Amino acid sequence: MSETKFKDIARQIEQRIDEGVYPPNAKLPPHRELAADLDTTPATISKAYKLLAEMNRVESFVGRGTFVVGESQLNQAIQPAESDAQFNFSILQPYVSKNLASLRSAYQKASMSFSPELLAYTDHSGHLSHREAGAIWAHRYGLSAATASNVLLTNGAQHALSLLIETLTQPGDVIAVEALTYPGILAIASLAGRQVIGVDMDNDGLIPSVLEEVLRSHKPKLVIAIPSHQNPTGITMPIQRRKAIAAIIEHSSAYLVEDDIYGFLNEATLPAICHWLPEKGIHISGLSKAISPAMRCGFVVAPDHLLPTLNAHIRANIWLASPINFIVAEQLISSGEAFSMAEAQRDIAKQRQTIAKDILGDVISKADGYHVWVTLPAHWQQERFVMEAKQRDLIVTSGSYFAAGDSHPNCIRLSLMSIKNNDALTQGLKELKSLLDSHVVSLAPF
Numbered sequence: 001m002s003e004t005k006f007k008d009i010a011r012q013i014e015q016r017i018d019e020g021v022y023p024p025n026a027k028l029p030p031h032r033e034l035a036a037d038l039d040t041t042p043a044t045i046s047k048a049y050k051l052l053a054e055m056n057r058v059e060s061f062v063g064r065g066t067f068v069v070g071e072s073q074l075n076q077a078i079q080p081a082e083s084d085a086q087f088n089f090s091i092l093q094p095y096v097s098k099n100l101a102s103l104r105s106a107y108q109k110a111s112m113s114f115s116p117e118l119l120a121y122t123d124h125s126g127h128l129s130h131r132e133a134g135a136i137w138a139h140r141y142g143l144s145a146a147t148a149s150n151v152l153l154t155n156g157a158q159h160a161l162s163l164l165i166e167t168l169t170q171p172g173d174v175i176a177v178e179a180l181t182y183p184g185i186l187a188i189a190s191l192a193g194r195q196v197i198g199v200d201m202d203n204d205g206l207i208p209s210v211l212e213e214v215l216r217s218h219k220p221k222l223v224i225a226i227p228s229h230q231n232p233t234g235i236t237m238p239i240q241r242r243k244a245i246a247a248i249i250e251h252s253s254a255y256l257v258e259d260d261i262y263g264f265l266n267e268a269t270l271p272a273i274c275h276w277l278p279e280k281g282i283h284i285s286g287l288s289k290a291i292s293p294a295m296r297c298g299f300v301v302a303p304d305h306l307l308p309t310l311n312a313h314i315r316a317n318i319w320l321a322s323p324i325n326f327i328v329a330e331q332l333i334s335s336g337e338a339f340s341m342a343e344a345q346r347d348i349a350k351q352r353q354t355i356a357k358d359i360l361g362d363v364i365s366k367a368d369g370y371h372v373w374v375t376l377p378a379h380w381q382q383e384r385f386v387m388e389a390k391q392r393d394l395i396v397t398s399g400s401y402f403a404a405g406d407s408h409p410n411c412i413r414l415s416l417m418s419i420k421n422n423d424a425l426t427q428g429l430k431e432l433k434s435l436l437d438s439h440v441v442s443l444a445p446f
Ligand SMILES: Cc1ncc(COP(=O)(O)O)c(C=O)c1O
Pocket: 092, 155, 156, 157, 158, 159, 182, 184, 226, 231, 259, 261, 286, 288, 289, 293, 296, 297, 298
């Protein structure tokens, strides 16, 4: 074997990763198969995989094979705009300008309620009045069982997800997720060495019979579901489906983590799945999507028997989520202003969905939240489309970042909320539409 042969082969494999031939988290071909394909030997493939592992592009697991690293997925899925000229369809957040004045005055007012007790270390992981506010929020959007005594405060929903994954599973354990899911969940699982298995979905979300089969055959410790305005598909599980999923989990050995961060977008409140799982359901909500992600206010409602462990983990990791932000959360929730802000965001989302439907038509999913899931026409491959869009200053997210396991949807996700106004949104969507319809792609390299 020449000294550099394996480096050439590694470069070729890396190029395939960059081009999306092997998307994030995909299993790479077995050594022998790839060796035949690239006209080399299995030993060279082995050295190339080792080099790519050192470069953190792939990961190998004994007995399972070699996989494309998915860690950077989160960064790639959610990209900051590099200039004002760009149309950023990648960030799922509220239209924050709308909340600016309210938040400025709420933070000013909050500073007036600082007290020595609030500014000191505490012997608990969340002030009672702040947990009460969390219970009111969770209750308003579907979890009637929430009370101050079973609410925990976290630094946003992302912290809640990582807390629950780390607490309720061990390295090597299996976590069942929706076949297309929020990349933040995949990133935690990958960093923490948990295996994920994707559960197929239909138009109502997780398919009960498939979930049952996955629970039987893979024995996951945790099922994580996003029941409302699911990220990325936009699906909202109807009540019957929520009940069916709860009944299946009730009879299994798994816990449910219900990430209901978009629950406030439902026109009429839908009961959380956790409503039917008082002992096995853990519910996540928060203010990031309704008010501002910068507040980092997350609320976890958990069964009593899990509270001591979860509290201990919060204490050990962060002591407590900053009470300064939760003073604001409490003020906004108890005055009712938080609910008006959430409603205003829902109205903006509805308006923007109408604009998107008018321009993009049938290719978008049935959705009324912050984003749309677009099925690309057959002449487009998602990674190529994302690159071509970027060259036109349109930042969109490839469907591959959401795929848990082997599903490779030829889709992209578009957030409608981070573009500065409706005129800019209209312009950006029209440019996307013309790219979708065009068969002529530039010859620019990836
Ligand atoms: C489904 C889902 N869960 C959690 C989060 C993270 O929320 P937070 O900003 O509160 O950490 C996101 C953000 O996009 C999300 O889409």
